[in-house]
Amino acid sequence: MSFYNLSSTSSGDLAAIAQITRDAGVNLDDCYQCGKCSAGCPLSDEMDLYPRKVIRMLQLGQVSAVLKSRAPWVCATCMTCTARCPQQIDIDSLMLSVRHAAKRAGLRPVREADIFDDLFMAGVRRYGKSNEALLAARFNLSSGHLFQDVLNAPKMAKRGMIGPSLHKVKDRAAMRRLFGRALRTTEGEKGDGI
Amino acid sequence: MRYAYFPGCSAASTGISFTLSASYVAKRIGLELVEMPDWCCCGTSAALVTSRDLAHALPARSLALAEQAGLDLDVVTPCAGCFSSLKRTVHYARQSDKNRHRLEEIIELPYAATADVMSLLEVMARPEAMEPLAAAITKSLNGLRVASYYGCALVRPQEVTCFDDPEDPQSMDSLMELAGAEPVRWAFKTECCGASHQISEPHGARRLIARVFENAAANGAEAIAVACPLCMLNLDMREAGINESRAVPFDIPVFYFTELLGLAMGGSARRLGIDRHFWPTGKAVRKALAPPPEPSPDNHSTSELPQEVTVA
Numbered sequence: 001m002s003f004y005n006l007s008s009t010s011s012g013d014l015a016a017i018a019q020i021t022r023d024a025g026v027n028l029d030d031c032y033q034c035g036k037c038s039a040g041c042p043l044s045d046e047m048d049l050y051p052r053k054v055i056r057m058l059q060l061g062q063v064s065a066v067l068k069s070r071a072p073w074v075c076a077t078c079m080t081c082t083a084r085c086p087q088q089i090d091i092d093s094l095m096l097s098v099r100h101a102a103k104r105a106g107l108r109p110v111r112e113a114d115i116f117d118d119l120f121m122a123g124v125r126r127y128g129k130s131n132e133a134l135l136a137a138r139f140n141l142s143s144g145h146l147f148q149d150v151l152n153a154p155k156m157a158k159r160g161m162i163g164p165s166l167h168k169v170k171d172r173a174a175m176r177r178l179f180g181r182a183l184r185t186t187e188g189e190k191g192d193g194i
Numbered sequence: 195m196r197y198a199y200f201p202g203c204s205a206a207s208t209g210i211s212f213t214l215s216a217s218y219v220a221k222r223i224g225l226e227l228v229e230m231p232d233w234c235c236c237g238t239s240a241a242l243v244t245s246r247d248l249a250h251a252l253p254a255r256s257l258a259l260a261e262q263a264g265l266d267l268d269v270v271t272p273c274a275g276c277f278s279s280l281k282r283t284v285h286y287a288r289q290s291d292k293n294r295h296r297l298e299e300i301i302e303l304p305y306a307a308t309a310d311v312m313s314l315l316e317v318m319a320r321p322e323a324m325e326p327l328a329a330a331i332t333k334s335l336n337g338l339r340v341a342s343y344y345g346c347a348l349v350r351p352q353e354v355t356c357f358d359d360p361e362d363p364q365s366m367d368s369l370m371e372l373a374g375a376e377p378v379r380w381a382f383k384t385e386c387c388g389a390s391h392q393i394s395e396p397h398g399a400r401r402l403i404a405r406v407f408e409n410a411a412a413n414g415a416e417a418i419a420v421a422c423p424l425c426m427l428n429l430d431m432r433e434a435g436i437n438e439s440r441a442v443p444f445d446i447p448v449f450y451f452t453e454l455l456g457l458a459m460g461g462s463a464r465r466l467g468i469d470r471h472f473w474p475t476g477k478a479v480r481k482a483l484a485p486p487p488e489p490s491p492d493n494h495s496t497s498e499l500p501q502e503v504t505v506a
Contacts, residue, residue, distance in 0.1 A: 023246075042386045042405075046398035074398065077239045078386035079350035083360045092351075099243055113243075116394035120240035124252070128234040130203040139393060148396070152431060159470040161208045170232045174302070178255060181300045182248040 009061030016063045016101065024097035030087040031055045037081035037091050047071040051081050051091050054098065072099035073110035115142050125179045128169025133162035195322060198265045198309065199227035200256060200280060202273035202423070203235050209273065209423030211467025215452035216272050216314055218461050223326035225317070228267065230260045236279035239389060250293075251300040253283035258298075258305035268310045270317050272452075274422035275389075277313040278347035278355070284311050285354045313348055315421040315451065316357050319365035327372060331458045334374025335482040340454065341378040341415035341446075342366035343406065345425045346386050360384060366419055366451050373458035375417075375482070382409040387428040403428055404436050407444040417478045419451045426450060431472045447475040457482055 021028055031052075038050035049057065049069045057066050072095040081091040108114035119138050124130055133153070140146050156162045169175060205213045220227055237252035257269065257280065271277050287294045287307035298305050317323055342363075349360040358365050361384060367377035385406060388399035406429065410418050420426045430448040437443035449468070456466040463469050463479060 042388075042402050043391070043398060046395070074391075074395065076346075076386055076389050076391050076399075077242060078346040078389075080346070080384075080386065083350045083352065090351075096242060096246075100245070110395065112394045113391075116390060117240040117243050120390075121237075121244050121248070124235040124237065124241075130235045130238075132204065132208055136393060149393070155472065156208070156431075160210055161470070163207070167203060167206065169234045174255070175234060178251055178301055179248065182251045183245055 004057070004060060004062055004065075006060060013061050013063045016067075017058050017061065020058070020063075020097045020101050021094070023100065024090060024094040026090055026094045026097075028055060028059050030089050031059065032087070034086060036084050036086065040080045040084050042078060042080065043074050043076055046074045051075075051095070055089075055091070055094070058094075066098055067102045067105055067107055068109055069098075070109045071095065072102065073108070073113045075099075112143050112145075115139060121179075125175055126172070127166060128172055128175040129167040131166050134166065195224060195317070196226040196228065196267055197270040197312075197317065198260050198267040199229045200233055200236075200269055200271040200276055200311075201229065202271055202276040204273060204423040208427050211453065211470050212272050212423050212426070212450045214465065214467035215450050215456045215461075218456045218466055219318070219327075219452050219459065222330045222459055223323060225323060227270065228265060230256055230265065230269070231263045232256075232259055236273075236276040238275045238279055241279070247296070247300060249279065250283045250286050250297055253280040254287065254297040254305050255301040255303065256280075257283065257307070257309060257311075258301055258303040261306060261308065262303060266308075268312060270312050270314055272314040272421075272423075274313060274345055274347040275424060277311065280311040281356075282354055284309070313357070313421065315344075315348065315365055315369075318452075318455075319369055324368075324372065327369070327455065331373055331455070332460050333458050333483065334486070335370075335454060335458050336374060336484055336486070337376045338374075338454075338478060338482045339378050339414055339416040340370045340375040340449075341380050341410040341413065341418045342370060342383060342451070343410075343418050343420050343425060343429075344384050345420070345422050346384065346389075348421060349384050366421060369451055369455060370419060373455055375454065378410070378413050378415045380409050380413040380415065382406050385409075387425045389424055389428075392428050392432065400432070400436065403432055404440075407433065407436065407446055410446055411444055415446055416481065417454075418446055418448045419454055420448060421451055433473045445477075447471065447473050447478045449475070449478075454482070 035052045038044050038052040041051055044050050049071045054066055054071055075095045077092055079092045116139050123135055140148055233256040237249050241249040241252055284307050344363050349358055349363055352360050370377050386402055388402040391399035453466045453468050468475055
């Protein structure tokens with residue numbers, strides 16, 4: 001049983017929660033805490049807060065604990081929670097919005113997930129296509145997990161699954177412009193739906 | 195049958211066997227795939243966790259370039275991840291003109307969102323493909339017990355994917371049945387393989403793969419069929435590693451559904467890319483291709499193997 005000090009919730013916390021739910025297209029009041037999201041989540045045993053509890057804490061205004069949680073970073077966006085929610089709450093989208101808010105606040109509760117996704121996007125920004133071997137190598141160097149999967153590399157090379165050449169788009173400058181504009185667009189002027 | 199083709203980044207690398215087997219099957223059934231001009235990475239979940247605008251803009255650029263080139267065709271992609279990203283973008287763009295204009299501004303291209311997006315599995319499970327498939331299938335897969343594994347991205351969320359049942363999909367099972375395999379009824383058809391978490395968070399994610407194999411084994415599967423290059427890599431490449439900590443190892447080869455269709459059409463294991471797998475496929479392929487038993491009462495000569503098949 002956990003206890004939360006509800007009197008510590010500030011209007012700033014409530015504003016932060018309002019932005020998260022607006023970005024996610026979710027109404028927290030729809031959730032009556034049945035727990036189906038957490039029961040079906042394949043990664044819940046890796047989460048410090050089950051999806052149900054993420055929603056409950058946001059309902060209670062406890063945004064700072066949620067922003068520090070590993071849960072949205074452990075989420076694999078498999079969308080099982082969203083598919084099964086009897087209230088049609090887009091929990092998957094809520095997890096994404098919490099992660100976006102945490103990142104904006106300079107938090108990264110699961111370092112490896114942050115490194116992997118940033119490196120993935122850096123590669124796409126540069127080449128326009130994802131080059132899996134380069135991504136895996138850069139991930140190992142940046143994360144410090146130097147020898148992860150290295151024994152698979154020669155096997156993959158032998159099977160023609162990885163090679164020395166890089167896949168690229170022709171118009172690489174267009175990719176850089178696209179990334180610049182997509183990441184510059186500010187919060188609060190989102191389109192309709194998600 | 196003519197479609198614009200979005201290969202995805204894995205098509206020429208980790209998903210090479212999907213490309214080989216899909217193009218073999220496509221050619222045999224008259225499915226024409228026209229590669230989209232200068233397509234870029236769909237962004238997959240890495241773009242989604244970075245920014246929603248980015249996750250919509252990356253597919254929108256490829257789709258808009260196809261429109262600009264006058265490629266007035268619906269889009270097909272073999273990869274479940276690409277399918278999810280592209281389909282989500284079309285859904286978003288069609289929700290309102292405001293959304294569409296927002297994307298046009300980011301990608302600096304007009305984008306009308308006229309083309310629909312489908313996965314290769316969906317296209318092949320349509321009646322107009324099932325008919326030529328049935329005609330091209332010359333060998334029965336001998337009742338090989340195949341567990342069709344759909345994963346997440348093809349079936350969820352259903353209001354976006356508009357494809358099959360999110361809990362108990364049937365399209366791949368139907369194709370396997372058409373090829374003479376016996377579809378396995380099992381509970382993990384749409385469970386998650388862990389996707390890129392197998393790299394970024396292997397400690398927690400490995401057990402997701404183990405559970406898929408465990409449920410397939412518990413239901414007597416002799417093979418698993420997949421429709422996603424990342425599901426394939428996670429299952430096939432990591433089966434040996436998972437077995438290291440198991441008293442009773444799994445022994446279930448993993449195939450792209452197109453590889454099994456190709457085998458049933460008489461394609462060789464090498465041509466279909468089956469010789470590039472990590473986990474040995476020989477036993478399943480031999481069973482699938484064994485000549486049917488003679489209808490004589492004295493029947494004990496069914497173990498002879500076709501000589502032209504060489505497998506890992």
